[in-house]
Amino acid sequence: MVSVRRKAGFTFIELVVVILVLVLLSLGAAPKFLDFRDNAKIAILEEIAGAMHNGLALVHSKAAVEGQDSAVGSIVHAGVTIPLYNGYPSVDGSDTFRQLNTQIQAWLDIDSVSLTDIKINNDAAAFFVDKSSRNNQIYLFFAEDLADKKVSFKCHIMYQNITTENGYEISVETDDC
Structure with missing residues (x-):
């Protein structure tokens, strides 16, 4: 008999x-x-853009109540004077990064700092505010993307006060996220 080994x-x-x-x-x-x-x-970014729309609706409502919803005006919201154009936050390219950040924080509760401050301390906040002075646009970037940020970097939110039916434009760029 042959034995089989397992x-x-x-x-x-x-x-x-x-x-x-x-x-x-x-x-x-x-x-x-x-x-x-x-x-x-x-x-x-898409969630923040939605929150921006809600914040802008609140600012516009307050501007309408105060009679500041046509042409150039301003309101004080959350203790910050916000310049307006047609009842929406107006972007002035000559404002400093810190001024724009303060204005954004008044109508959007977000953990952000200015481009100036994020360069000093990259851990200062989750987001930083940049601008295009020539186009009167505000940009919101992730702080972790500071080293990658350039004109063509597409992982941000852009806000611009314009003369359309809505009075503003928000675009979300996500190609480089």
């Missing part, structure tokens, strides 16, 4: 094959997990 464990080749399969599976899944961070940043 194997106890895996052979070396079986272990290599199992490890190889696990590595291939993880390589396929890794991009999906890494994408969560990008998706989170995009969701945060």
